Amino acid sequence: MVNNELAIKISNLGFHYPGNDGVTFSGLNLKVKKGERFGLFGPNGAGKTTLLSLMTGLLSANQGTVELLGHDVSRHSNKVNALFGFVPQDFSFYQEMSPVENLEFFGAWAGLNRRQIKTRTDELLHILGLENVRNKQVDKFSGGMKRRVNLAIGVIHDPSVLILDEPTVGVDVQTRHAIINYLLELNKNGTTLIYTSHQLSEAEGLCEEVALIDSGEIIAQNTLTELLKEHSKDSLEGLFLELTGKEYRNDV
Numbered sequence: 001m002v003n004n005e006l007a008i009k010i011s012n013l014g015f016h017y018p019g020n021d022g023v024t025f026s027g028l029n030l031k032v033k034k035g036e037r038f039g040l041f042g043p044n045g046a047g048k049t050t051l052l053s054l055m056t057g058l059l060s061a062n063q064g065t066v067e068l069l070g071h072d073v074s075r076h077s078n079k080v081n082a083l084f085g086f087v088p089q090d091f092s093f094y095q096e097m098s099p100v101e102n103l104e105f106f107g108a109w110a111g112l113n114r115r116q117i118k119t120r121t122d123e124l125l126h127i128l129g130l131e132n133v134r135n136k137q138v139d140k141f142s143g144g145m146k147r148r149v150n151l152a153i154g155v156i157h158d159p160s161v162l163i164l165d166e167p168t169v170g171v172d173v174q175t176r177h178a179i180i181n182y183l184l185e186l187n188k189n190g191t192t193l194i195y196t197s198h199q200l201s202e203a204e205g206l207c208e209e210v211a212l213i214d215s216g217e218i219i220a221q222n223t224l225t226e227l228l229k230e231h232s233k234d235s236l237e238g239l240f241l242e243l244t245g246k247e248y249r250n251d252v
C-alpha cells in the first residue's frame, strides 16, 4: 500500500561504489515526512550527494529500499519521475542553449505538453528574474544566473518533492535571498524540500527538520529546535562542530 505520510522512506540501505571506493552505507534508515523542509548536513565526503543520488534513483542501492511518496525508486517509473525534481550541485543544462530552449527541452522530457511548457517557462523566468535574458545563451551567464536556470529546470514539472544539492553555492546575497524565498513559497504550497548545503546560517532559516551525516551514517536527526536544545547549542554550526569534530576531511 502507498504510504501517504512520508515523502522519503529509506530502509536498511546498503551501498558502496564499485571497487569499494568512497563512502559506504550499511543499514541506513531515514524518513522524511511529506510537506517538510528537510536539511541533510555533513562534512565534505560524508555521503550527502551519494545519498541524494540514491533517493532519486540515479544510483542503485546494493541492499534495502528507497521509497518516494510510497513508490520504489529503483523501478524508475514515469510515475516516480513525475513526483520529484532534482537540482544537482553541478549545472545540468545545455550551456549553448538559452533558458527558454533548456526549459522547453527539459519540460518535454518531463512529459509536459507545449502549452504547459510555455506557461511554466513564462512563470519561472518571471519568478527567478530571468525574463530579460530568456533568449540569451546560458554559457554567458554569471554563476548566480546559472544557479537560477538550474533551479527552474528542477521545478519545471511542479514536482511534489524537490531534492536540492547545494542550490546556492557560489551565489551573491541577492540570488541567495531569491532562491531561499522561492523555496519557502514552494513549501508553503505543499512541496516537500530535501536540501543539502554548507551554508549553515542559510539552512537555519530554511529547514525545520535536520539530519547530520558523517562517514555514511546518520548521526543525529530531529527538528532543528529540538537538536539545538538537546545539545545546548544556539546555532547549527555549533551543533555541526560538536557532532562531527573539527578535523579536516581528506578522504579520496
Ligand SMILES: Nc1ncnc2c1ncn2[C@@H]1O[C@H](COP(=O)(O)OP(=O)(O)OP(=O)(O)O)[C@@H](O)[C@H]1O
Binding pocket: 017, 018, 021, 022, 023, 042, 043, 044, 045, 046, 047, 048, 049, 050, 051, 251, 252
Ligand atoms: N563515483 C564515485 N566513485 C567512487 N567514489 C565516489 C564517487 N562519488 C563520490 N565518491 C566518494 O564518496 C565519498 C562521498 O562523496 P559525496 O559526494 O557523497 O560526499 P558529500 O557529503 O556530498 O561531499 P561534499 O560536501 O564535498 O559535496 C567521497 O569520499 C567521494 O570521494
